[in-house]
Amino acid sequence: MATMLQRTDDDPSAAERVRWNRRSIYRVPEGMKEQTKSEAYRPLFVSLGPFHHGDPRLVPMEEHKRRAVLHLVRRAGRPLRDFVAAMEAVADELLDAYGDLGEQWLGGSGTDCFLEVMLADGCFLLEMMRTRERVLRGETLEDYAPNDPVFSIHGFYFLRPEIQSDLLLMENQLPLLVLQRILVVQHGISSPSAEDINKMVLHFLELEWPLHADMDTLGLHPLDLVHKSSREPPPTLSDLADEWEADTAMPCAAELSDAGIRFKESKTKSIDFRNGVLRMPIVRVYDGTDKTFLNLMAFERLHVFAGHDVTDYVLFMDSIISSERDVALLRSKGLVKSGLGSDREVAELFNTISKGAVMSPFCRLLDVQRKMNDHCRKPMNRWRATFEHTYLSNPCVFISLLAAIVVLVGTVLQVVYAAVSYYDNR
Template structure:
């Protein structure tokens, strides 16, 4: 009993680290509310890929190839050439709408906090009114959002936008549709290159208030641009988080019975392709035998 008392006395007299003092203060002040914590983490929907994961794979697979969308890759040297075309997209969209640019900016500024919260670990340069961070963030959102709306419109019109853009426009033209759209489409689903669908809805409402108040129309617009061959697979009746979220939802959820048309296309299996007369060869050039695929 005496030893236990002596030990307790020694522990009480031992110096307490500043970390212990700080943590005890936090423990005493913090009220754990699961509902509040769930709401806190629910705000985030766009994340950076951990560097360790990038190093385990091809790191370039996590980088956009042609255009930055959002703050995470804004300013990357190899993507800077598209910045001029983004600004041109703003000019064309605003002129076509007949609305002043200030309406688009105001519509985005109203939800700036929600848009900022969507990006986990958003840099300080994009936050705060004092240093102009929030204004810079809104400008980025309007610019990138207008570019994406114009790019999706070009896709919907199959590049036939010559009434508003020059026939030889390097991006918004038949040429851009044929040679650049696939890269834009691919960049739309890069994890770190997402734009919140809330942003697109705010811009589209300025363009057409009645049509795009319906969240499902915004989601459908994005989905049709990402995978037109599956556009009749599932019905999206809510506003998704971002393009990658909408694509994921369409590919992994919903019953095939939800198809609303007969033009849906699903890639056949390897066995079906083989039975149709298409043969497979090994990757090595010196391999001459035709291999039969296993059932899929």
């Protein structure tokens, strides 16, 4: 204790700021895993980085990583020690990128093993990306055998989707700095720019870079690029009333429809409500959607500068999807495209992955919720919606109503005519 208190006059904030600025890859806390789905954070085929390295289930892929290093180094025509030196030159930055790194990776032989993992994993990813590009262009992979299980047409169709899935996990990230350093050694002055590397990784994940994002800055890692590609343009913070903070509950989609709110597709990634119409982008749900959302949400929760767009979106969807009835309604409007077995599974997906998450107080979707709640509170909107659902949704019912009105008007006119005639005769 005395040693710890000897230098209390030093300000630790500067050193801590540098350390935390570099950190971008985290272990997901056990509490977060238990709240949702713990298996959603574990790679199934390949480990990237140190957190899952050595997992017995993933060891078979290590042989293919070593082959990737040999093939890439041979094609580059440079000695292996040049690639190792490139990793050593940025060792501190790579080590600092990982939070809660185990002692086995630090100091002396531990750091050497860590850099060996960085190089092998980086070469493996680059070779997988090269395989994809060559297969899509119809070119042969002359330095790999046609029956190669990984770096071939077979690997492109049957292994690549699993690698893409593992590449989206928070604990299974590799700094893009690793790819940059390898490519510098491999290509020299003609090495790809930061923009080229960002696009290369996103193309491998079959995503496009958004127009509003910064293309010139190298992404932190693949999950960071996926997160940036899913974000909206930077919003203007909402001016929320104090009393609104305690009133964020919102009716589900079926109740919103009963209140006269209509649903239409948004041409952008934004969700907006105007003139009784909720516009939202199409929700595409398939096997693995929950895993992608959970890891993006974990990144937002653990990384200070990530923002909160994905978490806010998931919580908004959880609000309007309470049951399979809500999913069926949105699907009938063309706003949900599902590859799952039933509407109930879609509803359970959003109800499950939102557990433990909190919407940002500066989220623009709070304004959308407020406007829809205000709309639902007005009795006239509910009466009009009830009338439309009851009498205007079915042609037969509408014709019957019209006929009843005609009969009623005719009866009234007859009574009036009879009364006028009676008084005229008197």
